[in-house]
Amino acid sequence: MSTFFATALPAAQAVAGPQTYPTGALYVIATPIGNLADISLRALHVLQLVDAIACEDTRHTQSLLRSYGLERPGAQLLAVHQHNEAQAAQGIVERLRQGQRIAYVSDAGTPGVSDPGARLCAQVAAAGLRSIPLPGASSITSALSVAGCVPPQGDSAGFVFHGFLPTKAAERQAAIAALAQETRCVVLLEAPHRIHDLARLLTVLGARPVTMAREITKQFEQITTLPAQEAANWIAQEPQRSKGEFVVVLHPMAAAQNDAADHDRVLQLLLAELPTKTAVKLCAEITGASRNALYERALEWKNAG
Structure with a gap:
């Protein structure tokens, strides 16, 4: 003892x-x-x-x-x-x-x-x-308690616990695309050998804040909040940042991000059936979004896998 x-x-x-x-x-x-x-x-x-x-x-x-x-x-x-x-x-x-x-x-x-x-x-x-x-210790509630996830004004609080993403690349990418449309807080779990891949996939969420919490309650506990598009670079900056078990909290989607999510959803549907330039042109006409911004978004997804 x-x-x-x-x-x-x-x-x-x-x-x-x-x-x-x-x-x-x-x-x-x-x-x-x-x-x-x-x-x-x-x-x-x-x-x-x-x-x-x-x-x-x-x-x-x-x-x-x-x-x-x-x-x-x-x-x-x-x-x-x-x-x-x-x-x-x-x-x-x-x-x-x-x-x-x-x-x-x-x-x-x-x-x-x-x-x-x-x-x-x-x-x-x-x-x-x-x-x-x-009741007692839980990595999920521990991460949520310090993430500071404040819902947009007028929206109800709450979160979605998703847990671990699928291991196959195509299924992981599809899961992230679906979660990108979720306006509420989302809680993910990830192992150290896949955290680089998850952070790379999170790039499609743009400026949406994410909290990266690793080794919760342990000696080398580290919790930081940053834009999703910066997560991969943050992990790559120091080798120890990819060690340990992770809880990743996607913060609630802001109103402007909600509009962007609608644009993303339309663009994804069009890209599944049409060439990139045609899909971007039609999406811009349907949503009123900037054609250049939509084209850049489509390239982000392509580069992300």
Whole structure:
């Protein structure tokens, strides 16, 4: 156990112990995404209390538990990950029917959000049993909380969580083209080996602000907001900027950008059927947009892949 957490377990018992913890229930627990101090007192108490812990990676979870001075026999750690979730959930449901308390944790953050857990909770619900959330760390809400995404005046707040883009080039480009039309805030996740490609694709969003958040809560955390068209250059300036897991927040579209998005949509439809010059000419006549600006936009998309 880390000496930093020597007082954490007694505190968890004192604060969370007197609360009610039903039997025959699944406890879905958020775990730290980097900083171990982000664990909640209730999470520590429940991880001591439950009969078994279902987890995405048993070795990772065992290491996490030991950081807090929690020891669990290997038999009490149940592997439930994306490759076996549906089948493993059946065994969890049977344990719950026997009156056991079972916890579920993913490797980091909140289960069921771009992590396994959704199918497990669905099967628990289908069996008429309870899933109890223990909220905590989430890279998504952490990035949103500091991005400063203010919706245009008169528009309602809100965001769209898209998660990871497809891995195939054509599908990624199509996904970005579709998201470019979304006026609300959009949250993307990306791995370090694909962040260069994502930043390059974001160029088509022009001056629309994006927040690049990497290594959230970790030692080398870095969060910056800049125009989408500058994202690729920003990453290329320093090698370390492409390291770590990323949350990318596309800010809400301003009114002027909304008009531009309408122009883009018309231009994309025309480009799919017509030569560039003809598509640009017709788009300018339909939308009233500048022909030169539309032509430059078409070249941006061509250069982006």
